[in-house]
Amino acid sequence: MRNGPDIARTAALIGDPARAAMLAALMDGRALTARELSETAGIMPQTASSHLAKLEAGGLLARARQGRHAYLRLAGPEVAALLEGLMTFAAPRTSRVRPGPRDADLREARVCYNHLAGRRGVQMYDALMRSGALAEGPVATAAMGRALAPLEVDPTGLPGRAPLCRDCLDWSERRSHLSGRLGRAILAAMEARHWVRRDPASRAIRFTPPGARAFDATFPPG
Structure with a gap:
C-alpha cells in the first residue's frame, strides 16, 4: 500500500524493546539526557544514541539543548x-x-x-x-x-x-x-x-x- 500513513515505520520504531523503554521513561513529560535514557533501557550509551536518533528522525522525540547538554523529550502529547x-x-x-x-x-x-x-x-x-x-x-x-x-x-x-x-x-x-x-x-x-x-x-x-x-x-x- 503506497498511500496513507506509514504505520509500519512508526510501529517498527516503537516495537524495539530498548526504544520502547526509553519512550516510556519520557511519559511523565520530563526531558532526559541520552545517558539517562541509556541507563533506563539498560543499554550502552553508543547504542542508545543510535536508537534515539531513529526516534527523533521518526518524529517521536524532540531534542533541546541547554548549555553543553542535550535533552530529549516526547515530541508532543x-x-x-x-x-x-x-x-x-x-x-x-x-x-x-x-x-x-x-x-x-x-x-x-x-x-x-x-x-x-x-x-x-x-x-x-x-x-x-x-x-x-x-x-x-x-x-x-x-x-x-x-x-x-x-x-x-x-x-x-x-x-x-x-x-x-x-x-x-x-x-x-x-x-x-x-x-x-x-x-x-x-x-x-x-x-x-x-x-x-x-x-x-x-x-x-x-x-x-x-x-x-x-x-x-x-x-x-x-
Missing part, C-alpha cells in the same frame, strides 16, 4: 496518547489479570505526559461529564468555568494551539481521562495549590490530605 493507547491494548495480552501498572500508587494517580491519569483522572473526567461541564466530543461547555472555579482555571483563556479537550484512554482504568490544554492546565493548577506532588522516582502523583479533600469536593466521585 499525541505521542504520549499513542503510547498510552498501546499500553492499554497490550495489557490484556500479558499474564496479569488487571491491566495497567502493578504499582498501586501509579494506578491511583499518575502523570500522562502533562495531565492526570489513573483512577483519579477518570474520577475527574466522569465528574465533569455528570455536571455538564464536559460534553461528548469531548467539548467544554459554558459550565466548565464554574466547575473549575476552585482551581481558578479559565478554560476560555488558555494559550496554545492544541485541542482544548481530548479523550485519552486510561491504561489501567480502561476509561477516558482528560488531556489537551485543559487537562494540562488542571494538573498545573493542582500542583500550584499543593493538592498533589509528583514522585521524582516514577510517574506517580501523590495527593496531600487537604488536596485529596479538595479534589473530591471539586470532582465528586460517582
Whole structure:
C-alpha cells in the first residue's frame, strides 16, 4: 500500500524493546539526557544514541539543548496518547489479570505526559461529564468555568494551539481521562495549590490530605 500513513515505520520504531523503554521513561513529560535514557533501557550509551536518533528522525522525540547538554523529550502529547493507547491494548495480552501498572500508587494517580491519569483522572473526567461541564466530543461547555472555579482555571483563556479537550484512554482504568490544554492546565493548577506532588522516582502523583479533600469536593466521585 503506497498511500496513507506509514504505520509500519512508526510501529517498527516503537516495537524495539530498548526504544520502547526509553519512550516510556519520557511519559511523565520530563526531558532526559541520552545517558539517562541509556541507563533506563539498560543499554550502552553508543547504542542508545543510535536508537534515539531513529526516534527523533521518526518524529517521536524532540531534542533541546541547554548549555553543553542535550535533552530529549516526547515530541508532543499525541505521542504520549499513542503510547498510552498501546499500553492499554497490550495489557490484556500479558499474564496479569488487571491491566495497567502493578504499582498501586501509579494506578491511583499518575502523570500522562502533562495531565492526570489513573483512577483519579477518570474520577475527574466522569465528574465533569455528570455536571455538564464536559460534553461528548469531548467539548467544554459554558459550565466548565464554574466547575473549575476552585482551581481558578479559565478554560476560555488558555494559550496554545492544541485541542482544548481530548479523550485519552486510561491504561489501567480502561476509561477516558482528560488531556489537551485543559487537562494540562488542571494538573498545573493542582500542583500550584499543593493538592498533589509528583514522585521524582516514577510517574506517580501523590495527593496531600487537604488536596485529596479538595479534589473530591471539586470532582465528586460517582
